[in-house]
Each structure stands twice: as C-alpha cells, then as structure tokens.
Amino acid sequence: MISAKKLVTIVVLLLSVYESVYAVTRHCNGIWKPSPGMSWMWQIYNTPTKADIVASGAQAIDIDMWNTPTDLIDYIHSLNKTVICYIDTAYEPDRSDSSLITASLRGSEIDGWPGQHWVDIRSSVIRNVMLSRAKTAKSKGCDAIEWDDVDAYANDNGLGLKASDQITFNKFLADMTHSLAMSVGLKNDLDQVVQLQPYFDWALNEECVANNECNLLLPFIKAGKAVFGTEYQGSAAAFCPTQNALNMSWLYSDLDLNGNGVVQCCKSKNPKNSTCEWVSETCAPATAKEFSEEAPSSAITSASISMVLILACILAFFA
Numbered sequence: 001m002i003s004a005k006k007l008v009t010i011v012v013l014l015l016s017v018y019e020s021v022y023a024v025t026r027h028c029n030g031i032w033k034p035s036p037g038m039s040w041m042w043q044i045y046n047t048p049t050k051a052d053i054v055a056s057g058a059q060a061i062d063i064d065m066w067n068t069p070t071d072l073i074d075y076i077h078s079l080n081k082t083v084i085c086y087i088d089t090a091y092e093p094d095r096s097d098s099s100l101i102t103a104s105l106r107g108s109e110i111d112g113w114p115g116q117h118w119v120d121i122r123s124s125v126i127r128n129v130m131l132s133r134a135k136t137a138k139s140k141g142c143d144a145i146e147w148d149d150v151d152a153y154a155n156d157n158g159l160g161l162k163a164s165d166q167i168t169f170n171k172f173l174a175d176m177t178h179s180l181a182m183s184v185g186l187k188n189d190l191d192q193v194v195q196l197q198p199y200f201d202w203a204l205n206e207e208c209v210a211n212n213e214c215n216l217l218l219p220f221i222k223a224g225k226a227v228f229g230t231e232y233q234g235s236a237a238a239f240c241p242t243q244n245a246l247n248m249s250w251l252y253s254d255l256d257l258n259g260n261g262v263v264q265c266c267k268s269k270n271p272k273n274s275t276c277e278w279v280s281e282t283c284a285p286a287t288a289k290e291f292s293e294e295a296p297s298s299a300i301t302s303a304s305i306s307m308v309l310i311l312a313c314i315l316a317f318f319a
Contacts, residue, residue: 034183035226038226040061040249063086085142086148087146107157108156121169170199
C-alpha cells in the first residue's frame with residue numbers, strides 16, 4: 001500500500017509536469033509578447049520587398065496594414081518573423097472607410113500631415129471603425145498592431161479631448177486588440193506610460209533620445225516588455241550605445257520610413273560573420289487554430305507523453 005507521503009510526492013510530480021507543459025501556452029495565450037532587446041524593421045511609407053525583409057535580419061517587421069498584400073505577410077511568416085501592422089486612429093482621406101468618419105467627428109488637422117485630422121475618440125462610431133480595422137488586420141494575418149496618433153489630448157486636437165479620454169480610448173484599443181488574439185503596442189504617449197503599461201505588450205517611440213525622455217519608457221523594460229524606437233536625426237554611433245545599455249531596440253531612419261538609410265543599433269555581433277545577434281522571443285506568434293482557450297494540440301501531445309512516462313516510472317517503482 002502506498003503511504004500518504006509517497007502519494008503526496010506523486011501528486012506534486014504530476015502537477016509539476018502539467019505546469020511545465022502548459023505554462024507557456026497559458027502565459028502567451030497565443031499573443032506575441034516581445035522581450036527587451038529584440039530586433040525590428042519599420043517601413044510603413046512604402047511596401048518592403050522580400051529582399052528588404054531578408055536583408056534587415058529583423059525578428060519583427062512593422063508594415064502598413066492597408067498597403068501590404070497578404071502574400072507578403074505570409075512570406076514574412078514563412079521566415080518565422082512577426083508581423084506588426086501599422087494602423088492610424090486618425091482621419092485619413094484616402095482610406096476605404098474614411099467616409100464613416102464624418103466631419104462632425106473630425107477635429108483639428110494634425111500638424112505636419114495635411115488632410116489628416118484628430119478624431120473624437122469618445123464616439124462609439126470611432127470605436128467601431130477601429131474594431132473594423134483591427135478585424136481587417138486579423139484577417140490579413142497580422143500578429144500585432146501599432147496604433148498611431150494615440151495622444152490627441154497632448155495636441156491641439158480641436159475637440160476638447162482630455163487625458164482621461166485618451167486613457168479610456170487607449171485601454172479600449174488594447175483590450176479590443178487582445179480580444180482578437182493580437183499583440184498591441186503603445187506608441188509615444190509618454191505621459192501616460194505608467195497608467196497604460198499594464199495593458200500593452202510593448203512600446204514604440206519616436207525620438208526619445210532627441211527629446212531626452214527615454215527614461216519615461218523604462219516601466220516597459222522593467223516589466224520585461226520590448227521598447228522599439230527610432231531617431232530621425234543625429235548619429236547612430238552616438239545614440240546606439242546608450243539605447244543598447246537601456247536594452248531598447250533602436251533604429252536610425254529617414255523621417256519618411258521608406259527603408260532608406262536605416263541603421264540598427266546592434267548590441268552584439270556574431271564574431272564569425274559580423275551579423276547582429278538578438279535575444280529570443282518571449283512567445284512566438286501562434287497560428288489561428290491556437291487562439292482558443294484550449295491548449296494547442298502539440299502541447300496536449302507533449303502533456304500526454306510526459307504523463308505516460310511519469311506513470312510508467314511510478315508503476316515500475318512500486319512493482
């Protein structure tokens with residue numbers, strides 16, 4: 001007869017196996033969670049070529065959701081890379097759903113971007129437009145979304161939008177994106193990083209070095225979440241050592257983000273071929289069939305095998 005002490009030992013052993021097999025699946029929930037120090041490529045003004053993507057050596061590719069064909073997204077996935085899709089929350093006159101954002105929902109023109117306007121993020125109409133855009137991203141195979149212009153309150157928006165309105169809207173974007181099993185990043189909006197970091201999987205910033213405000217992004221790093229960013233001026237040789245020390249994934253790029261003149265801040269290089277070496281991903285992108293609450297079939301198979309082996313050992317021990 002098995003003693004109570006031995007029975008407890010067996011139960012603990014079985015629970016440990018269960019935990020080790022299912023932990024990653026539960027933590028990731030089919031959603032990409034990049035670690036600090038990962039590499040990325042950002043080209044949203046035009047569509048990168050396959051050669052551009054390969055040459056970048058980046059683990060994550062950030063592209064425009066509207067203009068990137070699905071077959072290119074499939075190609076990126078075939079290289080075991082993550083696809084981040086750029087989507088603007090502002091009014092843009094040339095989008096297929098622009099007519100849904102009527103004049104009454106538009107605010108001031110966004111400085112430096114003629115024809116683009118801040119929108120009333122308090123409106124259910126705007127939320128439905130964003131949901132529709134996110135669903136389009138999902139249908140095209142995007143693993144993550146970079147929502148742009150999520151700091152209307154900090155600009156002359158012409159709609160009287162307040163910081164509290166932005167917090168509410170940005171939380172909506174994060175929760176909605178997660179509900180579609182996609183990862184989501186917080187872009188800029190540095191003054192609200194502390195409140196919003198728990199809701200977002202990573203951050204993206206423009207010119208925190210030039211503006212001397214990179215320290216505001218540290219809550220993401222401390223939480224084990226990647227911070228991607230770029231500078232449009234200065235020298236990569238000057239700012240890369242600092243950004244590498246902060247464990248932030250930084251680029252130098254043209255303001256047009258057209259792929260020209262890009263320099264990656266490479267933290268370490270392979271001594272054999274001088275290529276950049278990067279940290280591993282926290283969670284690889286899951287396929288659509290893995291987005292249910294149940295564990296993927298591969299995890300179930302691993303669990304079954306592990307359980308059989310453990311039980312076989314136990315029976316052999318007491319035989």
